[in-house]
Amino acid sequence: xxxxxxxxxxxxxLIVLLLGVILIPIYxxxxxxxxxxxxxxxxxxxxxxxxxxxxxxxxxxxTYPKTVTIDMFLYLRNSFIACxxxxxxxxxxxxxxxxxxxxxxxxxxxxxRTTILLTQMMPAVLFxxxxxxxMKGLNLINNLLAxxxxxxxxxxxxxxxxxxxxxxxxxQEIEExxxxxxxxxGTILFRIILPLSAPMVVAILIYSFxxxxxxxxxxxxxxxxxxxxxxxxxxxxxxxxxxxxxGGLLAGTVLCILPPLILFALFQRFIIQGILAxxxxx
Amino acid sequence: xRRLWFIFLVCVFLWSFGVGAQEKITLQFWHTYSxxxxxxxxxxxxxxxxxxxxxxxxxxxxxxxxxxxMIINAIKGGTPPDLYRGxxxxxxxxxxxxxxxxxxxxxxxxxxxxxxxxxQNIWDMCTYKEQxxxxxxxxxxPVVYYNKDLFQEAGIASFPTTWEALIEAAKKLxxxxxxxxxxxxxSWSDGPYWSTGALFLSNGGGFVENGKVVFxxxxxxxxxxxxxxxxKYTPPGLSTFGYDDWDxxxxxGKVGIQLGNGSWSIGNYxxxxxxxxxxxxxxxxxxxMGTEPIVPGHGVCFYMVMKGTKYPEEAAKILTWLVSPExxxxxxxxxxxxxxxxxxxxxxxxxxxxxxxxxxELTRARAIFTGDVATVFNPLIADTFRRxxxxxxxxxxxxxxxxxxxxxxxxxxxxxxxx
Amino acid sequence: MSRKRSHWFxxxxxxxxxxxxxxxxxxxxxxxxxxxxxxxxxxxxFVGLRNYVTVLHDPLFSTALKNAFLWTALSVFFQIxxxxxxxxxxxxxxxxxxxxxxxxxxxxxLPPVAIAVTWKWLYNPLYGLxxxxxxxxxxxxxxxxxxxxxxxxxxxxxIWKAFPFYALFILAGLQSISQDVYEAAYIDGATSYGVFxxxxxxxxxxxxxxxxxxxxxxxxxxxxxxxxxTQGGPGHTTEILATLAYKTVFLKLRFDHxxxxxxxxxxxxxxxxxxxxSLSRRATS
Numbered sequence: 001x002x003x004x005x006x007x008x009x010x011x012x013x014l015i016v017l018l019l020g021v022i023l024i025p026i027y028x029x030x031x032x033x034x035x036x037x038x039x040x041x042x043x044x045x046x047x048x049x050x051x052x053x054x055x056x057x058x059x060x061x062x063t064y065p066k067t068v069t070i071d072m073f074l075y076l077r078n079s080f081i082a083c084x085x086x087x088x089x090x091x092x093x094x095x096x097x098x099x100x101x102x103x104x105x106x107x108x109x110x111x112x113r114t115t116i117l118l119t120q121m122m123p124a125v126l127f128x129x130x131x132x133x134x135m136k137g138l139n140l141i142n143n144l145l146a147x148x149x150x151x152x153x154x155x156x157x158x159x160x161x162x163x164x165x166x167x168x169x170x171x172q173e174i175e176e177x178x179x180x181x182x183x184x185x186g187t188i189l190f191r192i193i194l195p196l197s198a199p200m201v202v203a204i205l206i207y208s209f210x211x212x213x214x215x216x217x218x219x220x221x222x223x224x225x226x227x228x229x230x231x232x233x234x235x236x237x238x239x240x241x242x243x244x245x246x247g248g249l250l251a252g253t254v255l256c257i258l259p260p261l262i263l264f265a266l267f268q269r270f271i272i273q274g275i276l277a278x279x280x281x282x
Numbered sequence: 283x284r285r286l287w288f289i290f291l292v293c294v295f296l297w298s299f300g301v302g303a304q305e306k307i308t309l310q311f312w313h314t315y316s317x318x319x320x321x322x323x324x325x326x327x328x329x330x331x332x333x334x335x336x337x338x339x340x341x342x343x344x345x346x347x348x349x350x351x352m353i354i355n356a357i358k359g360g361t362p363p364d365l366y367r368g369x370x371x372x373x374x375x376x377x378x379x380x381x382x383x384x385x386x387x388x389x390x391x392x393x394x395x396x397x398x399x400x401x402q403n404i405w406d407m408c409t410y411k412e413q414x415x416x417x418x419x420x421x422x423x424p425v426v427y428y429n430k431d432l433f434q435e436a437g438i439a440s441f442p443t444t445w446e447a448l449i450e451a452a453k454k455l456x457x458x459x460x461x462x463x464x465x466x467x468x469s470w471s472d473g474p475y476w477s478t479g480a481l482f483l484s485n486g487g488g489f490v491e492n493g494k495v496v497f498x499x500x501x502x503x504x505x506x507x508x509x510x511x512x513x514k515y516t517p518p519g520l521s522t523f524g525y526d527d528w529d530x531x532x533x534x535g536k537v538g539i540q541l542g543n544g545s546w547s548i549g550n551y552x553x554x555x556x557x558x559x560x561x562x563x564x565x566x567x568x569x570x571m572g573t574e575p576i577v578p579g580h581g582v583c584f585y586m587v588m589k590g591t592k593y594p595e596e597a598a599k600i601l602t603w604l605v606s607p608e609x610x611x612x613x614x615x616x617x618x619x620x621x622x623x624x625x626x627x628x629x630x631x632x633x634x635x636x637x638x639x640x641x642x643e644l645t646r647a648r649a650i651f652t653g654d655v656a657t658v659f660n661p662l663i664a665d666t667f668r669r670x671x672x673x674x675x676x677x678x679x680x681x682x683x684x685x686x687x688x689x690x691x692x693x694x695x696x697x698x699x700x701x
Numbered sequence: 702m703s704r705k706r707s708h709w710f711x712x713x714x715x716x717x718x719x720x721x722x723x724x725x726x727x728x729x730x731x732x733x734x735x736x737x738x739x740x741x742x743x744x745x746x747f748v749g750l751r752n753y754v755t756v757l758h759d760p761l762f763s764t765a766l767k768n769a770f771l772w773t774a775l776s777v778f779f780q781i782x783x784x785x786x787x788x789x790x791x792x793x794x795x796x797x798x799x800x801x802x803x804x805x806x807x808x809x810x811l812p813p814v815a816i817a818v819t820w821k822w823l824y825n826p827l828y829g830l831x832x833x834x835x836x837x838x839x840x841x842x843x844x845x846x847x848x849x850x851x852x853x854x855x856x857x858x859x860i861w862k863a864f865p866f867y868a869l870f871i872l873a874g875l876q877s878i879s880q881d882v883y884e885a886a887y888i889d890g891a892t893s894y895g896v897f898x899x900x901x902x903x904x905x906x907x908x909x910x911x912x913x914x915x916x917x918x919x920x921x922x923x924x925x926x927x928x929x930x931t932q933g934g935p936g937h938t939t940e941i942l943a944t945l946a947y948k949t950v951f952l953k954l955r956f957d958h959x960x961x962x963x964x965x966x967x968x969x970x971x972x973x974x975x976x977x978x979s980l981s982r983r984a985t986s
Contacts, residue, residue, distance in 0.1 A: 014790055015801055022865065026807050028830055029819045037554070041534060043461070043828045068320040069341065089718070097715035104708030112712060119723045120915070121970035122730070123922040125947045126963040129355060129956070130726035136359045153722025156715055158915060185707045214812050216925060217348070221355055225342055232812045236345035240316030241369070242546050243554070244526045244818075248317070253815040260810040265803050347929070350951050354740060379740060461827070470932070519826040521935045522846035531827055661952050672936055677848065 033057075033250035040246055056247035060255065064248060068237075069226055072252055075234035076259070082144045082219070082230060083212040086151035090208040091201060094156045098163030099189055103172070116157045124154075128221050135222055142225040150218060155208040162207075166200040167193060202270035210260045231256045306338040307593050309600070310363035312353070314346045318553065322616050326609055330600055337596055339365075357381050364591040365601065367419070370407065370581040371660070376588075377410035383587040384413040388598030393606060399623045401644065407582045416584035417601050418622040419613075422544035423565075423580040423643040424476055430559045432462065432538040441563035445508055448539075448567060452515035455538030464515030465539040466531055469523050472664035474671045477542020479578030481505055485569025490663065490692065497667075498689040501571045503681045506674050508569070513675050521672045533558050544581075545640050549618030564639040577643055582622070662695045733960035740954040752961040761937060761945060762962070766969075769921060769941035772856055777916045779860045781909060784867030789897075791868065792875045802872070809866045817929035820858045821846070846931055851939045855930050859920065867912055874905040910981035917977065918970050942966050 032040045034052045065071040097116075101109060131150060132141070140146040174196075175188050183191070194201065219230040235256060238249035315323060320343060327339050342363070344352045353372070356362045357379055368376070376382045389396055397405075400418060408416040428441055436454040452464030467477040475489070482488070485508075487501040513520075517531055529547070532540045533555035542565075551558055566575045585604065587597040603609060607625060614621045614631075620640045621627045627641065670688035673679040734752055738745040756762055791802050808816070823830050824845035832842040845854040878901065886896050924943035927933065933940035933948065942962055949959035 008795070011790070011793060011795055015795075018787055018790060019801065019804055021861070022805055022808060024830075025819055025823055025861070026811070028823060029811075029815060041530060041828055043534065043833075045828070045830055045833055064317070067324065068317050069324060070317070070320075070343075093714040093718055096711040100708040100711035104711075106708050116715075116719070117914075117974065118971070119719055120918050121922075121967050121974070122723065122727055123924070123943055123946055123963050123966045125922070125924050125943050126730050126950070126959060127722075127726045128351065129358060129950065130729040131722075132355045132359050133729075134725050136361060141359075141361065149718075150722055153718040156718060160715060161911075185711070210810055214810075216813060217351070220345065220348055221351070224344065224352060225340070232814065233345070235812060235814050236348070237343055238317070239345065239347065239814075239818075241314060241346045242525060242529070243316045243318075243550055245317050249815075249818065253812060256812050256815075257807075257810050261807070264806055264810065268799070268803060354951060354954065358740065469935075517827055518842050519844040519847055521848075522844065522851070522931065524821070527821075527825060527827070534828065536827055665952070669936055677936060 029250060030254055032246070033254050037247055056251040060248055060251045070234065070237045070248070071226075072231065072234055072255055074227070075229050075231040076255070078144060078223070078228055079213055079231040080259070082147040082151070082223075083209050085148045086155075086212055087205050087208045089148065089152040090156050090159055091204050093152060094159040094163050094204060095167075095194065095197075095201075096189070097156075097160045098165075099167050099193060101160070101164040102167035103175075116160060119153070120157055124218075128217060131218065132221050140222075142223055142228050144223060144228055146222040147212075147219055147230070150222065151208075151212045151215070154218075155211050159204040159208060162204060163197075163200055166197055170196055199270045202267045206260075206263055206267060209263065213256075213260055306336055307596055308338045308340060309365055309591070309593065309597055311339050311341050311365040311367075312344050312363040313341065313367035314344050314349050314369070315367070318549070319617060322613055323604075326604060326613070327600075330603060337600070339600065360590070362588040362590060364588060364593065364597045366586045366588055367583065368416075368586065369583045373408065373416045373582075373584055373586060374410055376586065377415045381589050382410065382415040383589045383591065383594055383598075384415060385417060385587060385598055385601075386414040388587075388595065389414065389417070389602060392599055392602040396602065396605065396623070399607075399625050401622075401624060403580070403644075404582055404622055407580070408584055416582075416586045417605055418582040418584050419605055419610075420546070420583040420619050421580055421622050421644070422546065422582075422620065423577055423640065424480060424542035424544065425639045425643060426563045426565055427532060427540040427543045427547065428561050428563065429532070429535060429538050430561050432535065433561075436538070441561065443566050443568075445567060445569055449508070449511055449515075452512055452539060456515040458518075461536060463517040463531070463537045465512055465541065466516050466520055466523075466528060466537045467541040468525075468528060469521050469668075469672070470525065471661070471668070473542075474668050475578065475664055478509060478671075480542070480565040480576060481508065481567065481569060483576040483578055484565075484567060484572045484574070486571040486573070489667065490696070493696070495689050495692045495696065497670075497692060498682075498685040501569075502685060504571055505569065506681050506685075509671075509675055521676050532560075545620035545637075548636050552618060562636050562639045564642045577646065580643070660695070660699070662699075663692050666691045666695065730960040730963050733957050734964050736957050738957040738960075740956070745957075748957075752957050753964075756958055756961045756965070761940065762942075764937055765940045765942045765945040768852060768937075768939065769943070771852060772859075772927075772939075772941050773917055773920045775853075775856045776859045776863070776920045777913055780864045780867050780916060780920075781871075781913060783860060783864040784871050784912075785909070787864065787868035788871035788875055791872055805865050806869060807865070808862050809869075811862070813862075813925045814929065816858065816862055817926060821930055824854060846935070848935050848938050851931055851935060855927050855939055858930065859923070859926055862926070863916070867916065870912055871905060871908065874908040875901065878904050907981060910977060914974055914977045914981070917973055921970055921973075922966065942969075 031049060033056050034054070035046075035049055036051060036053050036055065039046060039049070039051060060072055065073070101113065135141055135146040135150070138146075140149070170193065174192055178188055178192060214232055215230075216232050216236075220233045220236075223229060224233070231252075235249060235252050238245040238252060311327075313320075313323065320341075324341060327341060331337060331339060349368070349372075353362070353366070353368075353376070357376070362381060366376070373382070396417075404418050404421050405414065408414055408418055426441065432455055433439075433441075433451075436451070438451050438454060442448045442451050448465075454464075455462065456464035468474060479489075482502055482505045485501050485505045487499055487505055488496040490496065517537060519527075523531070528540075529550070531537045532543075533551055535558065548562075551560065564575075565577050568575050585601045587594060587601065591597050604613075605622070607623060610621060610623055611626050611629060611631075613619065614626060615629075620637065621629075621632070626632075627637075627644075632641075666688055670679075670684050674681055674684050733745075735747055735749065736745040737748045737751075787805060791798060791805060822828075824832075826832050826842040826844050831845070835841075835843055844850065882900055883896060886900055891899075921941075922943055924941070924947055927939050927941060928944050928947060931939045933944040943966070946959045946962040946966070949955050949962060953959075
């Protein structure tokens with residue numbers, strides 16, 4: 001009993017340490033978003049807020065859209081459209097490819113795997129100009145479709161690896177009996193594999209959604225006009241040449257992390273299982 | 283599932299087409315303004331569109347840090363905006379790429395007085411190969427901001443005019459135990475040149491003159507010795523400061539002297555630190571090896587019309603309208619910017635003593651930075667200077683050796699650029 | 702349709718998107734690396750291996766390469782080490798563990814802009830929180846982003862940002878280990894450390910190596926964070942190949958040299974990945 005108590009103590013000490021390292025910087029980001037500008041940079045710093053205000057949020061929701069056409073809700077909507085649609089594509093293409101890699105016994109499989117991995121090795125820094133030129137050629141600059149077309153290629157390699165590893169673990173007998181009943185590959189995939197892999201589906205969706213949600217330069221280069229701006233680019237509006245609009249920046253950041261955070265909280269149970277099944281075979 | 287996504291994609295596609303469909307003259311206008319400026323610009327542009335219902339101006343604010351990425355992409359892709367607001371030395375980069383529309387004729391047509399109302403040394407910064415390629419909207423010379431309360435506390439009566447006095451003042455102001463520091467200058471991009479260049483020049487030194495690198499000089503070495511001394515009285519981490527760190531150190535009252543700030547801070551500090559008791563002095567310090575105080579030239583922010591616009595006349599018209607006497611006055615009054623038009627500067631609003639230093643500098647500042655690539659404002663040369671600067675001052679490099687290496691590097695850059 | 706051919710058919714959509722994203726940019730970069738091509742070049746022309754020679758002779762290239770190795774090695778090692786520690790801790794089903802798991806993921810969802818801005822603020826020697834405590838405890842303010850510490854400071858931010866993400870994956874791996882294995886070991890009188898060392902670690906080693914593979918490639922190419930925190934400074938002490946390539950494009954406007962740096966980065970990644978892959982094969986077999 002005594003030993004148990006001391007190990008419980010140790011557990012909570014370590015948890016507090018871990019969460020402290022993770023959360024203190026985040027506290028320092030979220031807390032000031034509720035402070036008036038005059039108090040934000042008080043020194044010595046106020047570890048706890050002395051006067052709380054919602055002005056930064058009011059400005060973000062009401063003032064900025066009207067006076068300076070910085071409309072975070074519009075940007076969030078754009079982010080939702082682009083990231084949502086592109087995540088959907090990622091899911092479809094990586095499940096199809098993952099299935100082929102997991103079940104197929106064809107020549108060149110290793111080459112295919114290596115090629116998929118190779119795409120991750122070219123530095124993204126150098127993509128900005130050619131991708132801009134490409135999308136300009138397709139007449140898609142300042143069109144969310146450009147992001148929807150480009151993002152999947154950037155995210156799918158990793159999710160293909162996840163889904164391959166997951167599908168390998170699904171017992172093959174289920175499919176074989178379906179095949180005997182005359183099912184096609186499509187039926188097997190959508191009637192059998194997908195329903196069995198809800199956790200993996202969620203894991204892929206969330207991983208790719210967060211990746212795209214936080215992408216900055218590709219979305220800036222391809223969609224810079226105000227109407228098609230994404231949220232992470234929108235945050236940059238608050239960093240000017242000679243001033244940082246701290247209130248807007250911090251409140252905007254809090255707004256930006258809410259959607260992925262809510263997704264995580266809702267699907268936590270799924271995502272853990274999704275990665276779980278995939279992981280050991282990877 | 284797949285069909286749903288498909289329908290969704292089609293909807294997105296159609297919806298995004300709807301955004302672009304307009305019958306009017308649509309002008310794309312890129313700028314890098316901060317929120318306060320965007321507010322005034324938006325108001326003015328709305329007004330213009332009401333007066334000219336056939337014109338639709340689409341304002342796009344480009345994040346300041348990514349402005350080079352964006353305009354270079356756009357020019358390379360052949361899709362620049364119609365209108366562009368930029369800062370030095372962008373106008374010459376754009377002009378060298380043959381992407382700037384000459385504006386002289388349009389100015390003569392829409393606002394001929396502007397040509398004489400804006401001083402020649404400002405026009406010099408907007409001229410490339412004898413063509414006016416930009417309309418100035420803001421001008422700045424480096425001046426010195428100082429904290430009057432901290433000066434009083436340290437018992438310093440007025441802003442120093444000699445090197446010895448400057449070092450003495452910084453020393454008196456420097457109380458690191460109380461979290462107060464003597465002096466600071468800019469450290470990012472061309473900042474070291476911008477904010478300490480006056481010291482080099484007023485001490486008989488130089489950087490690049492008439493296309494020749496004159497960096498490795500004895501006078502420059504002497505100036506570096508002074509800066510090494512001054513560096514003792516700077517806040518920790520100065521070499522890593524970005525604009526915001528540097529600015530905050532001053533307006534939070536932690537630093538006594540801020541070398542080389544510009545006019546824009548008057549407006550910023552009014553918002554950020556309404557109780558800050560500060561003074562602005564011209565850069566009037568002669569070094570022991572020099573003969574007269576020299577400011578390192580001045581800069582402009584400007585509007586441009588990009589070549590390739592379908593409506594050059596409409597585009598030029600709105601720019602001249604924005605810098606017309608009434609609108610320019612409104613702009614400068616609301617934002618506390620220094621005007622580029624002499625007639626605007628004569629307005630009673632600018633009798634505020636804080637503008638004195640700028641009025642004074644405007645009369646003697648030279649446009650040392652013109653279309654010539656061989657200047658210290660060239661990003662590559664500025665980068666080299668900045669590295670040498672911090673290698674000597676912070677890294678403890680041998681002055682003579684670092685100067686010679688730096689000069690060699692600058693010569694290499696010039697040779698490369700000259701090709 | 703034969704089963705065999707249908708596998709290629711299933712790979713087509715992925716292939717199409719990969720081609721769309723990568724074919725043109727890769728082709729473009731490789732071509733560029735053999736050309737004289739700047740923003741001002743009207744007609745690019747073939748120059749053979751000249752760019753490769755120029756880039757290799759630039760002393761900045763070797764500085765950036767050295768920094769990039771240090772940055773990648775430290776980041777990946779500690780991301781996975783801390784990730785492992787956090788995962789082992791979050792794996793224990795104590796009261797509140799679900800909330801802890803949620804909270805610990807926060808850095809992964811933060812936008813990079815916000816991470817850079819917040820950490821610069823925390824690090825600031827004048828009004829930063831960390832230095833406030835340093836001074837309170839009687840120390841002198843530490844210049845975290847100065848020459849001596851900058852690379853380590855930004856590396857720490859990168860570790861902080863990503864280790865929860867890896868923790869999540871390791872956590873999943875831990876949960877897939879059957880409970881029976883542990884019980885058997887404990888019955889045989891194994892210590893907690895022994896169980897970890899001889900049972901848990903060998904079972905999750907393949908997973909760790911796959912993560913190391915992706916983490917290495919990603920970190921080596923990752924430029925946002927350093928660029929927004931230090932721009933590679935002060936004095937190139939945080940310059941890595943990715944920031945150097947970015948500057949070469951958008952500051953120097955030397956598209957050809959940047960493309961060459963990119964090809965080198967690709968090759969380095971390739972070689973390092975081969976090493977990791979062969980290690981991982983050995984671990985699996």
